[in-house]
Amino acid sequence: MVNEAVESFTRAEACATEEKDLESAAQYSAAMGLLLLSEQRYSEALAAYDRAVSRLPCSEEVWAARGEALCELGRFEEALDSQRKAIDLCSGPDPGLLYNVALTYAGMGDADGCGKALQKALDADRMQVMAIVQNFDGDGELFAQRRQDEAAFLTRRLQEADGDSERRRWQRLKEVVTALRQLEEDPAWLRDRLLDSASGRNQTAYGSTWIESFCHLADAGSLYCTGTAPQQMVVFGSSIGWQCFLGHLHLGYAPCRGFEILASQVQAAQRLAEELGLEDGVEFRCQDALEADVSEAGLVWLNTYAWPAEVKQRVAQKLLQELPEGSQVVSYEPIPTAGLCWQGRHLRLKASVNLEASWDPELTAEVHVFTLRTVYLVQMKKTAHIWPPKPHKTLPRP
Ligand SMILES: C[S@@+](CC[C@H](N)C(=O)[O-])C[C@H]1O[C@@H](n2cnc3c(N)ncnc32)[C@H](O)[C@@H]1O
Known part of the structure; x- marks a missing residue:
């Protein structure tokens, strides 16, 4: 299926190039890059993104994705160049892009670079970064709302708790969950985890x-x-x-x-x-x-x-x-x-x-x-031929 999709994208890209529709051609190669990236076929993804940026050099998304492919290939300096181009093309600080830069520095083992990029990402939009870290399928606002719902659930359970020991248990649970959620926001923890x-x-x-x-x-x-x-x-x-x-x-x-x-x-x-x-x-x-x-x-x-x-x-x-x-x-x-x-x-x-x-x-x-x-199987007894001994077969005399 993936190879068929790649073939279709290749044909569509060739047609668009023939018709001198460079923007569509770039979009087909970028779509192919995305597919190959998700399939962890990084070299092919990079080739597709190279074609896309040559035709559509003003797309921050394509530069950013190209940076991701380079990062996966361990070509960190080139990845950073590509990611910086993407950042320059953005109208304002983009937490996702800055987070990707932090990932590239982490790949290089550069704790300082990683920490600084991460801090910039957090300054741009803390909750958006949290959503990315948790692989949350929604934006920062939705993620913040979800966390508030969780906190409200704990408060409710604590209020409704029946008796001292129940109340103590929910109080402890609330403390633990709050501490864990705080830790997830700690820039030092985030950086160390990336590294x-x-x-x-x-x-x-x-x-x-x-x-x-x-x-x-x-x-x-x-x-x-x-x-x-x-x-x-x-x-x-x-x-x-x-x-x-x-x-x-x-x-x-x-x-x-x-x-x-x-x-x-x-x-x-x-x-x-x-x-x-x-x-x-x-x-x-x-x-x-x-x-x-x-x-x-x-x-x-x-x-x-x-x-x-x-x-x-x-x-x-x-x-x-x-x-x-x-x-x-x-x-x-x-x-x-x-x-x-x-x-x-x-x-x-x-x-x-x-x-x-x-x-x-x-x-x-x-x-x-x-x-x-x-499941204990009931063992069937095999009738072993132990006694009397098997009759010895004598070979017929010639
Ligand atoms: C998705 S996380 C667990 C998060 C978990 N859902 C939670 O709520 O805390 C899976 C963890 O498994 C760890 N891991 C991967 N391979 C492991 C292994 N062979 N032995 C122990 N831990 C491993 C990873 O480093 C990662 O932190």
Whole structure:
């Protein structure tokens, strides 16, 4: 399909060039560039953008996209040139463009350049940058509104809380969510995250689940820790610790152990745990989640949706082999069928819930809850021929 689309764009571009309609030709090559960029075919995308800028040199969008392709190819100085051209063509400071410049500096490992560009982006429109960081499918205004709704939800739940212990719980939840949302706005954290994740941006993409969604999933999937189930929770890709904090305060697990490969995220989560006095309930490790001990986990939370397919397969195999009976697994995507069964042990789908996540305001992120179950097969007795011994066949004499 993609190759067919590229062919169609190529033909349309050639026709427009023949008819001397250079603007249309540039638009076809830019559209092709965008498609190839999304397919991670960066060299071809760059070639398409080169053609587009030569015909339409006044389009900031095309210069910006060309910069993105160059950045992905590791040609950072050229990327910066292209991005600066885009900025010069803009009527005012564009937070998205400035954020892309910060990404390029991060790729170069230039912390100072990254921090300065990021600060300019935040000064231009803080909420727009937040929306970009959270992969939010909407503008800064919508994002700010969504955050206010979340804060209002917490205030309401606190007001409606019945009894002292409920009130204390909602008070703690409100403190934690407020602290996490503040951290997400901290320029130093944003910069460190960009620098830290420069070499594997897809796998380390950021996003968060709104507290309303978390509470809804907790009820719909019956995720609460019970007296009889194992008390530990393990989070794969814990980032700044959202699910560990909420798993401890709202679901009642302890310890809630997060595994995360980005050191900046682990340090930030640890700092928060100390500030909030929650070190006894949550723990964060800068370690590959494939090395996590899940043998005593009552709940495993997977943030693996952007991880490579081969790693996801290994995660599923690990869970099947190591989880205790009855453990629950939360995943933001279905687990591949091949990873659902091993030697009688199954990850059985318990619930699928449509949830709103930061990266999806359309309520379409489907979250799945699985339970580890073992099916014990009744072994059929084989009638072994042990006694009397098999009659020895004597070869017929010639
Ligand atoms: C999308 S984020 C998780 C955000 C999460 N939804 C939240 O609310 O906090 C996924 C995280 O997984 C981390 N990650 C990627 N591969 C990993 C691995 N092999 N082991 C542990 N963490 C990993 C990334 O660095 C990234 O921070």
